[in-house]
Amino acid sequence: MASDPDDPGRPAPRGAPLLADVARLAGVSEITASRVVRGTGRVSAATRARVMAAVEAVGYVPNRLAGALASSGSMLVGVVLPSLANIVFAEVLRGIHAGLAGSGFQPVVGVSDYDPAAEESVVRAMMAWQPRAMIVAGFEHTAPARDLLAAGGLRVAEIMDIDTAPLDVAVGLSHDRAGAATAQHLLAKGYRRFGYVGHDWARDVRARHRFEGARRVLAAQGLDFVAVRRAEGPSTVQAGRAMLAALLAGGGEPDVVMFSNDDMAVGGVFHCMAAGLEPGRDLGLFGFNGLEIGDALPRRLSTVRSNRFLIGRSAAEAIIAAPRRPAAVQVIDTGFTIEPGETA
Amino acid sequence: MASDPDDPGRPAPRGAPLLADVARLAGVSEITASRVVRGTGRVSAATRARVMAAVEAVGYVPNRLAGALASSGSMLVGVVLPSLANIVFAEVLRGIHAGLAGSGFQPVVGVSDYDPAAEESVVRAMMAWQPRAMIVAGFEHTAPARDLLAAGGLRVAEIMDIDTAPLDVAVGLSHDRAGAATAQHLLAKGYRRFGYVGHDWARDVRARHRFEGARRVLAAQGLDFVAVRRAEGPSTVQAGRAMLAALLAGGGEPDVVMFSNDDMAVGGVFHCMAAGLEPGRDLGLFGFNGLEIGDALPRRLSTVRSNRFLIGRSAAEAIIAAPRRPAAVQVIDTGFTIEPGETA
DNA sequence: CTGTTAGCGCTTTCAT
DNA sequence: ATGAAAGCGCTAACAG
Numbered sequence: 183m184a185s186d187p188d189d190p191g192r193p194a195p196r197g198a199p200l201l202a203d204v205a206r207l208a209g210v211s212e213i214t215a216s217r218v219v220r221g222t223g224r225v226s227a228a229t230r231a232r233v234m235a236a237v238e239a240v241g242y243v244p245n246r247l248a249g250a251l252a253s254s255g256s257m258l259v260g261v262v263l264p265s266l267a268n269i270v271f272a273e274v275l276r277g278i279h280a281g282l283a284g285s286g287f288q289p290v291v292g293v294s295d296y297d298p299a300a301e302e303s304v305v306r307a308m309m310a311w312q313p314r315a316m317i318v319a320g321f322e323h324t325a326p327a328r329d330l331l332a333a334g335g336l337r338v339a340e341i342m343d344i345d346t347a348p349l350d351v352a353v354g355l356s357h358d359r360a361g362a363a364t365a366q367h368l369l370a371k372g373y374r375r376f377g378y379v380g381h382d383w384a385r386d387v388r389a390r391h392r393f394e395g396a397r398r399v400l401a402a403q404g405l406d407f408v409a410v411r412r413a414e415g416p417s418t419v420q421a422g423r424a425m426l427a428a429l430l431a432g433g434g435e436p437d438v439v440m441f442s443n444d445d446m447a448v449g450g451v452f453h454c455m456a457a458g459l460e461p462g463r464d465l466g467l468f469g470f471n472g473l474e475i476g477d478a479l480p481r482r483l484s485t486v487r488s489n490r491f492l493i494g495r496s497a498a499e500a501i502i503a504a505p506r507r508p509a510a511v512q513v514i515d516t517g518f519t520i521e522p523g524e525t526a
Numbered sequence: 527m528a529s530d531p532d533d534p535g536r537p538a539p540r541g542a543p544l545l546a547d548v549a550r551l552a553g554v555s556e557i558t559a560s561r562v563v564r565g566t567g568r569v570s571a572a573t574r575a576r577v578m579a580a581v582e583a584v585g586y587v588p589n590r591l592a593g594a595l596a597s598s599g600s601m602l603v604g605v606v607l608p609s610l611a612n613i614v615f616a617e618v619l620r621g622i623h624a625g626l627a628g629s630g631f632q633p634v635v636g637v638s639d640y641d642p643a644a645e646e647s648v649v650r651a652m653m654a655w656q657p658r659a660m661i662v663a664g665f666e667h668t669a670p671a672r673d674l675l676a677a678g679g680l681r682v683a684e685i686m687d688i689d690t691a692p693l694d695v696a697v698g699l700s701h702d703r704a705g706a707a708t709a710q711h712l713l714a715k716g717y718r719r720f721g722y723v724g725h726d727w728a729r730d731v732r733a734r735h736r737f738e739g740a741r742r743v744l745a746a747q748g749l750d751f752v753a754v755r756r757a758e759g760p761s762t763v764q765a766g767r768a769m770l771a772a773l774l775a776g777g778g779e780p781d782v783v784m785f786s787n788d789d790m791a792v793g794g795v796f797h798c799m800a801a802g803l804e805p806g807r808d809l810g811l812f813g814f815n816g817l818e819i820g821d822a823l824p825r826r827l828s829t830v831r832s833n834r835f836l837i838g839r840s841a842a843e844a845i846i847a848a849p850r851r852p853a854a855v856q857v858i859d860t861g862f863t864i865e866p867g868e869t870a
Numbered sequence: 871c872t873g874t875t876a877g878c879g880c881t882t883t884c885a886t
Numbered sequence: 887a888t889g890a891a892a893g894c895g896c897t898a899a900c901a902g
Contacts, residue, residue: 554888554889555888555889555890556889557888557889557890558887558888558889561887561888567887567888568887568888569887569888570887570888573887573888592894594894595894595895595896596893596894597894598894598895
């Protein structure tokens with residue numbers, strides 16, 4: 183520990199400034215500097231000012247790795263979504279950001295690509311960062327992923343859907359009921375010959391729940407879908423357009439077509455335009471989600487508004503409301519709204 | 527340090543299993559267990575197997591907070607994007623994921639909402655997690671944000687745009703040239719009376735660069751835009767529709783309209799449909815980006831394809847290629863392609 | 871209001 | 887091929 187005559191004690195400041203540098207410059211102990219930086223504990227205004235000045239002077243950026251390790255709490259919220267290429271999840275994420283704003287929590291986002299195995303590895307990777315909470319889409323987890331989430335004692339919000347019992351908190355809407363409400367609405371408008379155009383149910387179980395909810399209502403009236411077509415892949419405008427063309431070519435003569443979501447339905451609208459059919463007059467078209475584009479169409483798309491932003495925000499708020507998992511699970515229904523529109 | 531008679535030494539395993547638990551179960555030291563878990567250093571096959579079994583048995587998930595702190599390197603890549611509500615950035619993010627796949631790096635995403643001050647605070651928050659690299663959209667940073675990125679010695683990719691000199695690596699396309707190429711293409715098709723429908727340039731400087739590139743080409747022919755309309759807010763389909771209506775009502779009689787991007791252009795297409803105009807015959811419409819929806823329209827949208835996925839992937843690859851910032855800055859041009867389409 | 875002490879869980883040297 | 891010791895940078899507990 184002997185001082186080198188050339189070096190006044192400092193052990194080569196090879197990296198970024200540390201809390202110790204701030205403390206030294208401000209003439210206080212590290213812990214006092216730490217308290218000022220974090221804004222916790224009693225510190226006199228004068229010391230606070232000196233420390234803040236020192237922070238500015240050296241350009242101190244706290245190392246949260248060390249902070250989180252020392253306090254065993256990371257202020258991180260893991261968010262695992264199936265995809266970001268889908269605007270719906272981007273809006274959920276905006277809601278999460280909004281719900282977390284000002285709380286000091288930071289979201290860390292992972293994408294599962296609709297694959298439970300990929301989700302498991304994302305969850306595992308996130309748990310390694312010791313998040314205080316996790317927000318995951320849906321209930322379809324692998325057993326190990328579920329175990330990881332169930333252990334850890336962190337808050338877990340399962341979002342989008344409330345048709346299954348959650349681990350901790352569920353935030354979303356009942357897709358079964360949304361499908362049923364859609365069918366009821368269309369029956370009330372006089373439609374009787376229902377067609378369905380969807381996409382891959384393995385990727386999107388919620389779409390299947392909506393279908394089943396609708397089918398149940400139809401069955402109660404002694405009806406069933408007269409024509410059904412599902413694309414292999416994910417929902418796209420192109421797929422919706424192609425599938426509606428195929429559905430109409432295939433017979434059954436539906437008077438209304440329910441689409442798995444708005445992307446598909448917009449494709450359906452485009453097919454009608456190209457085929458010289460007037461949506462809402464020659465054929466009813468009905469979507470799901472209430473995306474912006476539906477409102478911009480020459481005729482406003484008839485659809486169900488899901489409150490994506492609200493789902494994200496509610497989930498974030500729910501998990502930061504209590505640091506520990508409550509004894510009873512909680513279900514937050516963010517609801518849905520039928521948007522009559524002009525295409526059905 | 528005296529052992530409590532009731533407690534055989536272990537200080538209450540209140541949390542998740544630690545590396546020490548794995549090591550104890552496998553009958554090795556912590557460091558050996560660590561080597562196996564990380565896959566580094568020489569370890570005999572037999573020991574490796576025992577440790578792996580122990581990992582499985584106790585359900586060990588490494589604490590990367592501690593790992594990163596000890597090794598002063600986090601395997602985190604900070605990604606700061608203006609928005610995720612825009613599919614373009616979602617695709618960039620997919621590219622980043624793809625470029626990072628298998629490298630062990632993990633992206634941490636932040637959103638700036640097109641606000642440099644918000645970007646600064648996101649950058650600051652990210653730096654606190656000691657990322658090895660940062661990927662940020664554009665060059666418009668506050669001075670402190672730029673300083674943070676410039677210091678730290680980490681790799682920094684500035685993406686989307688290559689019209690400005692980067693700090694380290696730039697990955698994207700020249701929006702100026704894309705605008706110029708668009709104007710040239712439309713001139714070659716015989717259009718002479720150019721209109722422009724755009725959105726807020728403060729939020730999207732790249733849109734302005736495209737406009738200016740086009741205007742330069744027009745000027746070289748002694749031409750200029752005959753009508754220009756810009757929405758106040760962000761680009762939306764609705765805004766595109768409304769602004770085209772306003773533009774056409776305002777006179778100038780353009781024979782072609784360049785839109786700031788595809789979202790706006792799709793709105794333009796919708797306006798034409800509602801107004802009984804045939805895009806590509808009665809009025810040329812031209813977008814930017816090459817989104818999926820443009821291809822699904824009754825008439826394929828004429829546009830410029832920007833390679834968003836490639837931008838993300840190239841940026842990720844560039845920053846993991848070398849751990850240190852090279853002496854010379856690097857520019858990666860991901861190019862663009864004119865998609866003739868059917869609307870211009 | 872401020873400081874001292876002892877870690878957080880892991881990985882880096884060195885040894886062996 | 888394996889291990890012992892010494893931190894990484896910060897913060898929770900106590901003290902004063």
